[in-house]
Amino acid sequence: MALKPETDAVSGVATTGHEWDGIKELDNPMPAWWVYTFYACIAFAAVWVVFYPSLPFVRGTLGYTGRSDLSRVMEAERARTEPMLARIRAATPAAIAADPELRGFALAGGRVAFANNCAGCHGAGGQGAVGGFPSLADDDWIYGGSFDAIQQTITVGVRNGEHPDARGVAMPAFAQAGLTPAQIGTLADHVLSLSGAGPASAPGAALYAENCVACHGDRGEGNRELGAPRLNDQVWLYGGDRAAIGRTIANARAGVMPAWGSRLDPATINMLTVYVHALGGGEQ
Ligand code: HEC
Ligand code: HEC
Structure with missing residues (x-):
């Protein structure tokens, strides 16, 4: 195909020389609005590069990062909830449950902590699962359903070998112990x-x-x-x-639950205790 620029007879505009089956491509200039927008974008980018992180390893003079933005938001959130968390940390689960304001906060926080840490084994609503994961929403308790018993179970866990006071003895395997x-x-x-x-x-x-x-x-x-x-x-x-x-x-089976005392802070454990106690089977 020949690339011979010529002038289009109908429009009087120069062609690029490209031609497909007799159809020729006109060489019109870009619209002015498009060209100026394009230049404006380049200018904007040049300014942006100076102030904001854009090139690899270049921070930008404002020192802005998405991460620092997030930490600022988290910091503000911590400052907002800390007074409440301090009260929850200092109170017993029973006292928290007796105070409507603390109770509401603890149930909301406990629900989130439960979804994050416990639901994988105990189910989203604490309904348990066959295979050794007990329901926490009924009044059938292996270790006890009082505030103190629940708090202790969460803190030390069960047969985990990581907490010296972990709950649960081991049942012997009676096939090995000689029963036919x-x-x-x-x-x-x-x-x-x-x-x-x-x-x-x-x-x-x-x-x-x-x-x-x-x-x-x-x-x-x-x-x-x-x-x-x-x-x-x-x-x-x-x-x-x-x-x-x-x-x-x-x-024999030997269900294992991690010790949460070393993983979660005391306020979270108190909130979880109040939440589990309220799931349906809490005892006095
Ligand atoms: C890795 C699985 C696993 C995770 C995660 C887990 N648990 Fe457990 N939990 C168990 C098992 C297994 C038992 C029962 C152990 C047994 O057989 O005695 C148990 C028992 C309990 C009990 C005692 C129930 C009773 O009847 O006395 C409570 C309360 C409890 N878990 C609360 C929690 C809370 C709250 C969390 C989250 C912070 C949690 N668990 C996370 C596996 C888990
Ligand atoms: C040293 C104490 C101990 C002895 C002795 C013992 N068990 Fe157990 N048994 C347990 C414990 C602890 C569990 C819970 C195991 C777990 O959660 O993983 C259990 C669980 C069970 C379960 C499962 C219950 C369920 O809800 O699924 C059955 C059934 C059972 N035992 C029957 C027996 C029988 C029958 C004997 C006598 C032949 C016996 N056990 C002897 C401690 C014992």
Whole structure:
């Protein structure tokens, strides 16, 4: 294709020399408004580069960064909430719950802290999950549902090996401790009978009395000191069918919860305590 500029006969405008199937491209000048806007943008950019960070490693004379902007906003937010947080830090969860103003603040803050730190295991509404994550929204408590008990559980966690006072003893794995599969089956039936889900048997009761009573109690009422859950209700950490119960007896489980005392500040732990207590099962 020849690039021969010529003048278009119809419009009298010079062409660029480009031609497609007889259609020629006119070489009109840019509209003036467009050209001046373009120059203005260049001038604006030149000024911007001086004041704001734009080139790599160049800060700009204003010293502005998005990060410093964010820290300023966060700082202001901290200053706004700090008086309230100081009161929450200094009060007991029971006192917080008794003060409508503190309670409202703690429930809102506790909800956020719960979503960030706890919901992954305990569910968004604290409803728990099969596999050892207890519901925090019912009145069935392994360690206790008073303000003090909840606060202590959150602070030290469960079987985590990181806090010296972490809650929860270890249940023996009875398959290793010498019980036969038949005995474990008999025990699973006995556990079901404790909650009325099956008939009791003399051999089951005998095995239970020998191996389980110390932790789970005569009637399967559980033991909060040890963290041995109740067996005579319909609430199960690991599932309530015969096979799941048998697996628990044979292999034992050892649910773990981190210690939050070293991860969250005392105000947050107080807010979480008030929030969990209010989920539905709080005890006096
Ligand atoms: C990694 C999973 C995990 C996370 C995260 C977690 N928990 Fe737990 N939590 C558990 C397990 C497992 C248990 C039960 C342990 C057992 O078997 O005794 C438990 C037990 C509890 C209990 C005792 C319930 C009872 O019946 O006595 C409370 C209260 C509790 N968690 C609150 C919290 C709060 C509040 C948070 C967030 C700060 C949290 N947990 C985060 C796993 C977790
Ligand atoms: C040393 C104390 C101890 C002894 C002895 C013990 N347990 Fe446990 N048991 C526990 C603890 C603690 C848990 C909770 C484990 C967890 O949360 O991971 C548990 C959990 C269970 C569960 C699961 C409950 C649920 O909600 O899913 C069953 C079932 C159970 N035990 C049955 C038995 C039987 C049957 C025996 C006797 C053969 C027995 N246990 C002996 C401490 C004990």
